[in-house]
Amino acid sequence: MSEAKGHIEGSQGDRRTVFYGLSTCIWCKRTRQFLEDQQVEFDYIYVDKLKGEEREEAVEEIKRWNKAVSFPTIVIDDKECVIGYKPEEIKKALGL
Amino acid sequence: MSEEITIPPDRVDRVYENLDKWAESTGYHLNPDQEFTRQLVEGLLINRQRYGYQSCPCRLASGDKDRDKDIVCPCAYRDPDLEDWGACYCALYVSDEVLQGERTVQPIPERRPVEKQFP
Numbered sequence: 705m706s707e708a709k710g711h712i713e714g715s716q717g718d719r720r721t722v723f724y725g726l727s728t729c730i731w732c733k734r735t736r737q738f739l740e741d742q743q744v745e746f747d748y749i750y751v752d753k754l755k756g757e758e759r760e761e762a763v764e765e766i767k768r769w770n771k772a773v774s775f776p777t778i779v780i781d782d783k784e785c786v787i788g789y790k791p792e793e794i795k796k797a798l799g800l
Numbered sequence: 801m802s803e804e805i806t807i808p809p810d811r812v813d814r815v816y817e818n819l820d821k822w823a824e825s826t827g828y829h830l831n832p833d834q835e836f837t838r839q840l841v842e843g844l845l846i847n848r849q850r851y852g853y854q855s856c857p858c859r860l861a862s863g864d865k866d867r868d869k870d871i872v873c874p875c876a877y878r879d880p881d882l883e884d885w886g887a888c889y890c891a892l893y894v895s896d897e898v899l900q901g902e903r904t905v906q907p908i909p910e911r912r913p914v915e916k917q918f919p
Contacts, residue, residue: 728843728857730836730890731907751860763860773917774910775858788907 708753717745719798724766724777726752731789735776738791742800751775807845816841828874828882829899831891840892844873858890859912870916877911 706727723739725732727750739746751762763773769785770777778786778794786793794800816830816838823830831837843857855861856871870876878888886895887905889912897903 726858726860728846730839730843731858733839772910772912772914773860775860788909790907 706748706750709747709749711747712740712745714740714743714745716743716798716800719781721746721781721798722779723748724762724775724779725750726775728752729775732776735778735789735794738789738794739778742795742798744798744800746778805846805849807842807849812838812842812845815845823893828878828893829896831887831894831905832899837892840890843890844892856890859910860917862917867916867919870912875912881908881911 721739721744723732723736723746725736725748736748749762751759751766754762765779766773766777769779770787772787774787776788778797780786780797784797786797819841820830831840840857844854847857847861848854851861851863851865851868853865853868854873855868856873856875859871859875861868861871865872874893875888878893881888882893882895885906885908886898886903887893887908889908889910891905891908894905895903898905
C-alpha cells in the first residue's frame with residue numbers, strides 16, 4: 705500500500721493534477737494506475753490514511769468539487785474535476 | 801499517519817471463499833473477476849481491523865459504527881445498485897446479467913445521501 709500523500713513524476717506534467725483516493729478502493733487503484741500508465745505527473749492523497757485536521761482539510765477540498773465526497777476524485781489545475789474511474793474523461797481533461 | 805495494515809494472503813483467500821459461499825447461498829453473486837474481488841475482500845478486512853466493522857472499501861468511513869451502519873458490507877444500497885447498475889457501488893456484488901457476461905460493470909454513482917456521511 706501507499707503512503708498517505710505523495711508525488712508521482714511523469715512526462716505529462718504541464719497541469720497540476722491532484723488525485724484523492726482511498727487506499728482500500730479498487731476503482732482508486734485502477735485510476736491511479738491509469739494516471740501512471742499515461743505518465744501523468746500528479747500528487748496523490750489517500751484520505752482514509754489521514755487523521756484529524758488533515759483529513760478534514762482534504763474532505764473540505766474535495767467537497768468544493770464533489771459534494772458527495774466520493775472516490776477517486778481528480779482535480780486538474782484547480783479548474784476541473786473528474787469523479788470516478790473514467791479514463792476517457794481523464795484523458796480529455798488532461799488533453800492526452 | 802495511520803499504521804500500515806497488512807492482511808495475510810491466506811486469510812484473504814479464506815474470507816473470500818466463505819463470502820462467496822455465503823453470497824451464493826443467499827441468492828447473490830460476487831464479482832467473477834477474482835483478482836478484483838480479492839482486492840475488495842482485502843479492503844474489507846483492512847477496514848475491519850481499522851474500524852472494527854467491515855465498511856465499504858470504496859467509501860470513507862467515519863470510524864463511528866452507528867453513523868456508518870449503512871455502508872457496512874453488504875451496504876444498504878446494494879440491492880438498488882444491483883437493480884440499476886448490475887453491481888453494488890464497489891462492484892463486489894454483481895447481478896446475474898453481469899455474471900453471465902451480458903452486461904459490463906461501469907463506475908457507479910454514489911447513491912448514499914450526503915447527509916449520511918456528513919450529518
